[in-house]
Amino acid sequence: GQNIDQPTEMTATEGAIVQINCTYQTSGFNGLFWYQQHAGEAPTFLSYNVLDGLEEKGRFSSFLSRSKGYSYLLLKELQMKDSASYLCAASNQAGTALIFGKGTTLSVSS
Amino acid sequence: GAVVSQHPSWVICKSGTSVKIECRSLDFQATTMFWYRQFPKQSLMLMATSNEGSKATYEQGVEKDKFLINHASLTLSTLTVTSAHPEDSSFYICSVDKGDVVDTQYFGPGTRLTVL
Numbered sequence: 001g002q003n004i005d006q007p008t009e010m011t012a013t014e015g016a017i018v019q020i021n022c023t024y025q026t027s028g029f030n031g032l033f034w035y036q037q038h039a040g041e042a043p044t045f046l047s048y049n050v051l052d053g054l055e056e057k058g059r060f061s062s063f064l065s066r067s068k069g070y071s072y073l074l075l076k077e078l079q080m081k082d083s084a085s086y087l088c089a090a091s092n093q094a095g096t097a098l099i100f101g102k103g104t105t106l107s108v109s110s
Numbered sequence: 111g112a113v114v115s116q117h118p119s120w121v122i123c124k125s126g127t128s129v130k131i132e133c134r135s136l137d138f139q140a141t142t143m144f145w146y147r148q149f150p151k152q153s154l155m156l157m158a159t160s161n162e163g164s165k166a167t168y169e170q171g172v173e174k175d176k177f178l179i180n181h182a183s184l185t186l187s188t189l190t191v192t193s194a195h196p197e198d199s200s201f202y203i204c205s206v207d208k209g210d211v212v213d214t215q216y217f218g219p220g221t222r223l224t225v226l
Contacts, residue, residue: 040222041219042220043154044217045215045216096159097146097156098156099156100154102152
């Protein structure tokens with residue numbers, strides 16, 4: 001089967017660092033995506049990993065371990081506007097739809 | 111700028127009526143578009159893959175006669191919810207693989223459907 005697991009909720013304070021973990025099991029694997037989704041809005045693309053290792057993009061970084069079926073999204077210097085749902089999604093085949101986890105709702109407080 | 115647009119952004123309708131949702135790719139041609147549905151506090155669930163010039167591919171459990179998909183051009187796909195019922199109330203989102211970063215999908219802004 002295909003399954004993507006991530007924590008349901010996380011809380012953090014402004015300026016802090018938070019790591020959102022994701023484990024996946026898919027029939028094939030062609031990349032791991034992270035999307036940010038604010039309430040009532042469509043998801044927006046954050047990052048993509050296909051090879052093992054860390055991809056850094058400003059305050060956000062994403063890590064992938066293919067052998068472990070594991071990824072994390074690291075958010076640094078948290079801001080209030082980072083409060084959103086973060087979706088982990090896997091591609092099991094090029095050109096097909098993504099498989100989404102249920103999302104992690106991050107609440108950033110001052 | 112926006113890559114994908116959807117119309118309408120929200121719609122309220124009576125039970126038993128049909129609602130059409132449009133998804134447009136704005137600056138590129140898309141042979142494939144994806145339709146997702148998202149219930150409150152749930153993940154995006156793929157409903158169907160829309161293919162230009164051919165029949166859509168529906169996911170298991172999605173009624174093709176209820177959710178009609180038409181992908182008549184390379185920039186437009188439509189989803190029609192026929193005989194809508196309150197349980198069809200949801201957030202409907204389309205996405206397109208633009209092909210610039212492998213498999214990255216760009217999402218439309220979504221359509222909030224409320225069936226009374």
